[in-house]
Amino acid sequence: xxxxxxxxxxxxxxxxxxxxxxxxxxxxxxxxxxxxxxxxxxxxxxxxxxxxxxxxxxxxxxxxxxxxxxxxxxxxxxxxxxxxxxxxxxxxxxxxxxxxxxxxxxxxxxxxxxxxxxxxxxxxxxxxxxxxxxxxxxxxxxxxxxxxxxx
Numbered sequence: 001x002x003x004x005x006x007x008x009x010x011x012x013x014x015x016x017x018x019x020x021x022x023x024x025x026x027x028x029x030x031x032x033x034x035x036x037x038x039x040x041x042x043x044x045x046x047x048x049x050x051x052x053x054x055x056x057x058x059x060x061x062x063x064x065x066x067x068x069x070x071x072x073x074x075x076x077x078x079x080x081x082x083x084x085x086x087x088x089x090x091x092x093x094x095x096x097x098x099x100x101x102x103x104x105x106x107x108x109x110x111x112x113x114x115x116x117x118x119x120x121x122x123x124x125x126x127x128x129x130x131x132x133x134x135x136x137x138x139x140x141x142x143x144x145x146x147x148x149x150x151x
Contacts, residue, residue, distance in 0.1 A: 005066040008032075008076025016063050023047045023058035026073060034074035034102045038131075045130030048103035049073050055110040074102035077109060084150060085109055088143040096134035103130050108144050116151055123148075 004013040007030070016025060026032045026049070035058055038046030042057035049058045050072040051065070077083045085105050088094075095101045104127070111118060111126040118126070123144050132140065 006070040020063040022061040032073050032075050046100050046103040048106040055107050084147045088146045092139050092143040094139040094143050100132045
């Protein structure tokens with residue numbers, strides 16, 4: 001099958017096998033390895049990307065779903081890796097192992113895009129679907145709150 005979609009602001013057309021999923025197409029075919037494989041069943045959120053601005057789990061998203069749509073990965077969140085969330089992540093020293101961080105940041109970016117001034121409870125509710133095996137949840141929360149305060 002031939003699929004065309006916008007990826008990080010650029011038009012992409014590629015041929016893929018039926019049943020291909022978005023995660024492995026991003027990582028293996030397009031060499032965008034910021035999006036991580038975690039569980040393969042949409043439970044951990046490490047593979048979170050945006051589809052038309054909404055967070056989705058790319059590990060269970062068939063490639064055919066993105067036809068004609070816009071996909072944003074962590075690599076496309078900002079041109080110079082200077083998105084306010086990325087800056088706050090560094091300032092607050094959020095990552096330990098860092099494996100979940102692209103999924104965490106993409107989930108948080110979707111929240112702030114739709115709700116630029118969320119309450120602490122709204123942040124917690126929105127972020128509870130992305131797991132951090134190192135348990136840096138309080139630093140994640142602090143970084144998101146810092147981003148909201150600076151906006």
